[in-house]
Amino acid sequence: MGKKRKLRKHLHKREVDDAPALVICVGKSCAPREVSRQLVEQTRAYAAASGAPVRVAVVGCLHVCKKGPIAATWPDIEFHKRVDFARACRLVDELAAEARDMAEKTCPSEHAP
Numbered sequence: 001m002g003k004k005r006k007l008r009k010h011l012h013k014r015e016v017d018d019a020p021a022l023v024i025c026v027g028k029s030c031a032p033r034e035v036s037r038q039l040v041e042q043t044r045a046y047a048a049a050s051g052a053p054v055r056v057a058v059v060g061c062l063h064v065c066k067k068g069p070i071a072a073t074w075p076d077i078e079f080h081k082r083v084d085f086a087r088a089c090r091l092v093d094e095l096a097a098e099a100r101d102m103a104e105k106t107c108p109s110e111h112a113p
């Protein structure tokens, strides 16, 4: 089973919807666990402070297991290696921008006939 498919299956099991999220691995093979957990806490704080409509979720392993911390964007899955706080913030900003674009495209105009 591919990495993307495993992640989809895992997140659907946890009943995660298709809202934008940054999924960060807190497994111990790709990076020291304290580094990954600190990244999660800092990124959650950044997302909350910036008002980004992006969830920061954790998983035990993203099946990449090298050059961590590893993060994946959700629902359009892309894996990222060696994610530091600055990069995580950029990913949150990108996901937020995509979410806002999607909301503008799908929301009916208030002035439509």
Ligand code: FES
Pocket (backbone or CB within 6 Å): 025, 026, 027, 028, 029, 030, 031, 060, 061, 062, 063, 064, 065, 066, 068, 070
């Ligand atoms: S332990 Fe992080 S990707 Fe496997």
